Amino acid sequence: xxxxxxxxxxxxxxxxxxxxxxxxxxxxxxxxxxxxxxxxxxxxxxxxxxxxxxxxxxxxxxxxxxxxxxxxxxxxxxxxxxxxxxxxxxxxxxxxxxxxxxxxxxxxxxxxxxxxxxxxxxxxxxxxxxxxxxxxxxxxxxxxxxxxxxxxxxxxxxxxxxxxxxxxxxxxxxxxxxxxxxxxxxxxxxxxxxxxxxxxxxxxxxxxxxxxxxxxxxxxxxxxxxxxxxxxxxxxxxxxxxxxxxxxxxxxxxxxxxxxxxxxxxxxxxxxxxxxxxxxxxxxxxxxxxxxxxxxxxxxxxxxxxxxxxxxxxxxxxxxxxxxx
Amino acid sequence: xxxxxxxxxxxxxxxxxxxxxxxxxxxxxxxxxxxxxxxxxxxxxxxxxxxxxxxxxxxxxxxxxxxxxxxxxxxxxxxxxxxxxxxxxxxxxxxxxxxxxxxxxxxxxxxxxxxxxxxxxxxxxxxxxxxxxxxxxxxxxxxxxxxxxxxxxxxxxxxxxxxxxxxxxxxxxxxxxxxxxxxxxxxxxxxxxxxxxxxxxxxxxxxxxxxxxxxxxxxxxxxxxxxxxxxxxxxxxxxxxxxxxxxxxxxxxxxxxxxxxxxxxxxxxxxxxxxxxxxxxxxxxxxxxxxxxxxxxxxxxxxxxxxxxxxxxxxxxxxxxxxxxxxxxxxxxxxxxxxxxxxxxxxxxxxxxxxxxxxxxxxx
Numbered sequence: 001x002x003x004x005x006x007x008x009x010x011x012x013x014x015x016x017x018x019x020x021x022x023x024x025x026x027x028x029x030x031x032x033x034x035x036x037x038x039x040x041x042x043x044x045x046x047x048x049x050x051x052x053x054x055x056x057x058x059x060x061x062x063x064x065x066x067x068x069x070x071x072x073x074x075x076x077x078x079x080x081x082x083x084x085x086x087x088x089x090x091x092x093x094x095x096x097x098x099x100x101x102x103x104x105x106x107x108x109x110x111x112x113x114x115x116x117x118x119x120x121x122x123x124x125x126x127x128x129x130x131x132x133x134x135x136x137x138x139x140x141x142x143x144x145x146x147x148x149x150x151x152x153x154x155x156x157x158x159x160x161x162x163x164x165x166x167x168x169x170x171x172x173x174x175x176x177x178x179x180x181x182x183x184x185x186x187x188x189x190x191x192x193x194x195x196x197x198x199x200x201x202x203x204x205x206x207x208x209x210x211x212x213x214x215x216x217x218x219x220x221x222x223x224x225x226x227x228x229x230x231x232x233x234x235x236x237x238x239x240x241x242x243x244x245x246x247x248x249x250x251x252x253x254x255x256x257x258x259x260x261x262x263x264x265x266x267x268x269x270x271x272x273x274x275x276x277x278x279x280x281x282x283x284x285x286x287x288x289x290x291x292x293x294x295x296x297x298x299x300x301x302x303x304x305x306x307x308x309x310x311x312x313x314x315x316x317x318x319x320x321x322x323x324x325x
Numbered sequence: 326x327x328x329x330x331x332x333x334x335x336x337x338x339x340x341x342x343x344x345x346x347x348x349x350x351x352x353x354x355x356x357x358x359x360x361x362x363x364x365x366x367x368x369x370x371x372x373x374x375x376x377x378x379x380x381x382x383x384x385x386x387x388x389x390x391x392x393x394x395x396x397x398x399x400x401x402x403x404x405x406x407x408x409x410x411x412x413x414x415x416x417x418x419x420x421x422x423x424x425x426x427x428x429x430x431x432x433x434x435x436x437x438x439x440x441x442x443x444x445x446x447x448x449x450x451x452x453x454x455x456x457x458x459x460x461x462x463x464x465x466x467x468x469x470x471x472x473x474x475x476x477x478x479x480x481x482x483x484x485x486x487x488x489x490x491x492x493x494x495x496x497x498x499x500x501x502x503x504x505x506x507x508x509x510x511x512x513x514x515x516x517x518x519x520x521x522x523x524x525x526x527x528x529x530x531x532x533x534x535x536x537x538x539x540x541x542x543x544x545x546x547x548x549x550x551x552x553x554x555x556x557x558x559x560x561x562x563x564x565x566x567x568x569x570x571x572x573x574x575x576x577x578x579x580x581x582x583x584x585x586x587x588x589x590x591x592x593x594x595x596x597x598x599x600x601x602x603x604x605x606x607x608x609x610x611x612x613x614x615x616x617x618x619x620x621x622x623x624x625x626x627x628x629x630x631x632x633x634x635x636x637x638x639x640x641x642x643x644x645x646x647x648x649x650x651x652x653x654x655x656x657x658x659x660x661x662x663x664x665x666x667x668x669x670x671x672x673x674x675x676x677x678x679x680x681x682x683x684x685x686x687x688x689x
Binding site: 018020023024027028031032087147148150151152153155156159160162165167174263266267270271281282285286290293294296297298301303305 | 348359370374434526527529531532533534536537538539540541542543545546618622625626629630631632644647648651652655658659666670673
C-alpha cells in the first residue's frame with residue numbers, strides 16, 4: 001500500500017475533523033443563545049441570594065462576560081477563549097473548568113476502559129463460540145441472553161445490582177468510595193458492579209455482532225480450504241475466521257466507545273456516585289453551572305470525532321485490503 | 326382541481342393536508358378564542374392518528390396482498406408476534422388504564438411503602454399514643470395490588486400513567502425524527518451536489534454529539550416539559566434515518582423503473598412521491614420500530630436523572646424515587662424497571678421480526 005495515500009487521507013480527515021469540531025462549537029453556541037434564559041440569568045440564579053438588586057447584577061455579569069456586545073462578537077470571543085484553553089469558570093465548585101476536568105476525568109476513564117475490556121472480550125468470545133455451535137442449546141441460550149442484555153435498561157440493571165448485592169447480600173458498598181487509591185484491588189472491587197452495569201448491554205451487542213460475523217466467514221471458501229488442508233479446528237477458528245470476523249466488530253466497538261458509552265457512563269456514574277465527568281455535569285446541571293455543562297458536551301463530541309478518525313486509521317492497519325487514495 | 330392534486334402528489338396527500346390544516350385551525354380557535362376545550366395533547370394525538378390512518382392503515386388496506394405477505398413473514402418469528410401482542414396490550418393500557426386506576430398523584434402518607442399483594446415488609450410506624458416507633462410486618466392489600474411508594478401513591482396507577490407517557494414519547498418522537506430524516510434524506514439525494522454536501526455535513530455534525538449528552542444539554546437549556554422532551558428527541562434523532570434514506574434513494578434513482586418513468590415524462594414530484602418514497606418506506610418502518618425502544622429509554626433516563634417533566638408520572642420518575650428507598654421498599658424500583666424492560670424487549674422482538682420480513686434478501 002502506498003504510504004503517501006494514507007498520509008494524505010489522514011491529513012484530509014484531520015482537516016475534516018477540524019471543520020466538524022468548528023460546527024459542533026457553533027451548534028453549541030447557537031443552542032445556548034436561542035434558549036429562553038440568557039447565560040446571565042443562570043449566573044444570577046447562583047449569586048442572587050447574596051445581593052439585593054438583580055438588575056444590577058445582570059448588567060454587571062453581562063458587562064463582565066461580554067454578553068452586552070453584538071452576537072457575532074460574542075461568538076468570536078467564545079471561539080478565541082475556547083482555542084486558548086480558557087473553558088470558563090465553574091462557580092459551583094469555585095475552580096476553572098479545566099482544573100475540574102483534570103481532577104475527575106480519570107474516574108470516567110477507568111470505568112469506561114474496564115467496561116469496554118469486559119464487554120468486548122466476553123462478548124466476542126461468547127459470540128464466536130455460539131456461532132461455532134450454531135443451532136445447539138448453547139447457541140440458543142446465548143442468543144436469548146443477548147436479547148435480554150440489549151433490552152435491559154442499564155440504569156435499572158445498576159439499581160437491581162445494588163439491591164441484590166449491596167442491600168440484600170451486603171457484598172459491596174451501595175456507593176463508590178472516592179477515598180480509595182486508584183490502582184488498588186479495593187478500587188477494582190468497588191468497580192465490579194458499575195462495570196457490569198455499563199458493560200452488559202454492550203456485551204450483548206458484541207455477542208450478536210460477532211456471532212453473525214463469524215457465521216458469515218464460516219461459509220467462505222478459505223475456511224473450507226483450511227479444513228481440507230487438515231488444520232486443527234482451533235487454528236481454523238482462532239486464526240482464519242477470527243481475524244476476518246473481528247474487523248466489523250472493531251468498528252462497532254469504537255462507535256460505542258464514543259456514543260453509547262458516554263450516555264451509559266453518565267447514568268452509571270450517577271447511580272453509583274462515581275465522581276467522573278458524568279457525575280460532575282449532572283451536579284452542574286442542578287447548580288446551573290453552565291460552563292461545565294457546555295465543556296462536557298463539547299468533550300463528548302470531540303471524543304466521538306477522534307474515535308471515528310482513529311477507527312479509520314486502525315482499519316487500514318488491520319485490513320491491508322483497504323486503500324485510501 | 327387536477328393541478329392542485331398534482332401539486333400535493335395525489336388525492337390522499339391533498340385530503341391529509343386539508344384535514345391537518347382544519348385541525349390546526351381548530352387548535353388556533355381553541356387557543357385564542359374558545360380557550361382550551363381540549364388540551365394541546367388531544368390535537369397532537371389527532372395529528373398522530375391522521376398520519377397512522379393515511380400512511381399506515383390505508384396503504385396496508387389498499388395492497389392487501391402485500392400486507393398478507395409481510396404479515397406471513399413476520400408471523401414466522403414467534404417472538405415478534407409475542408412482542409406485538411404485548412405492545413397492543415400496552416397501547417390498551419395507555420388509552421383505557423388511567424380511567425380505571427386511582428389518581429397516580431394522590432399522596433397518602435399513612436399507607437406509604439405498602440408492599441405488593443403476596444409480599445410483606447417490615448415497617449416502622451410512629452405510634453401517637455405511646456410516642457414511640459414500632460416495627461411490624463405489613464402485608465400487601467388488594468386496594469394497592471402493586472403496593473405504594475414512599476409517599477403512599479398507588480404503584481399500579483403510577484405504572485399505568487407511565488405507560489401512557491412512555492408510549493407517547495416513544496411513538497411521537499420517533500414519528501418526528503422519521504419524518505425529518507425522510508424529508509432530508511430524499512431531498513439530499515434528489516438535489517445532489519452542493520445542497521447534498523451541506524445537508525450531509527450538517528448530519529455529520531449532529532451525529533458527532535453523543536445523543537444522550539446532547540439531549541441533556543438541550544433539556545437543560547430549554548427546561549423540562551414533556552412537549553419539549555418529545556421535540557428534542559425528535560429533532561436530534563433523525564440522523565440515522567436521513568443517512569439510510571439518502572443512500573437508498575441514491576441507489577433507487579439509477580434503477581430501471583425510475584429511469585423508465587423519467588423517460589415517459591414524469592415530473593420530479595411524481596417520481597419522488599410515487600416511486601422514491603414508497604420504496605424507501607419499508608426500510609424506514611424497520612428503522613422506526615428499532616429506534617422506538619431507544620427513545621423510550623432516553624425519556625426514562627432523562628426523568629430518572631431529574632430532567633423529566635415533573636408534572637407527569639413517568640417510569641423514570643418512579644424509578645428515581647425507588648432508588649432513594651431501596652433499603653425500605655424494593656418494589657418501587659423493581660416494578661417500573663420491569664415495565665420498561667418488557668416494553669423495550671417487546672419493541673426489539675418486533676423490530677427484529679419486521680426487519681427480517683421487510684428485507685427481501687433474508688430468507689426466513
